[in-house]
Amino acid sequence: MLLCLVYAYKIYKEKVAYLPFPRPHLNDNNIDVNHLFRYINDKTKPLFVDRISRDIKSITGMIIKKGDTIPKARAIGAILAANAVVSADAIISQENWSGFETFDKYYRLNRNSGVNLTNSIL
Numbered sequence: 822m823l824l825c826l827v828y829a830y831k832i833y834k835e836k837v838a839y840l841p842f843p844r845p846h847l848n849d850n851n852i853d854v855n856h857l858f859r860y861i862n863d864k865t866k867p868l869f870v871d872r873i874s875r876d877i878k879s880i881t882g883m884i885i886k887k888g889d890t891i892p893k894a895r896a897i898g899a900i901l902a903a904n905a906v907v908s909a910d911a912i913i914s915q916e917n918w919s920g921f922e923t924f925d926k927y928y929r930l931n932r933n934s935g936v937n938l939t940n941s942i943l
Contacts, residue, residue, distance in 0.1 A: 836861075837859055837861055837864055838857050838858075838859060838864075840864075841855050842855055842856050842859065842864070842865065842867070843855050844856060844867065856868070858873060874894060877894040878891060878894065881894070881897065895916070898915075898916070899912050899916055899924065902915075909921055909924060909925075912924060
């Protein structure tokens with residue numbers, strides 16, 4: 822069963838992030854930011870990138886097959902797009918990578934594109 826991200830986001834906004842929570846930006850105190858991601862038990866405490874990364878890695882570890890390596894969080898979208906036969910150029914453009922080599926070397930886990938070139942050419 823796939824997790825419906827839109828539904829999960831709506832529920833999260835209703836239960837956790839329903840009130841604005843402005844705090845000074847870490848690098849510029851003149852700017853206030855509203856932290857969307859917060860601890861569930863303490864809604865006044867924002868989640869930062871290190872905690873979010875650990876949570877993503879933990880969740881990803883639960884859904885992969887035993888023995889498979891856990892993909893990087895940034896690679897999950899690219900992997901799903903590549904498996905859905907989205908062109909490498911489109912993936913590279915959306916992910917803002919410097920080029921094909923970055924995608925191919927670090928993020929592409931499967932080189933079987935699933936495209937039948939014979940049928941595509943004919």
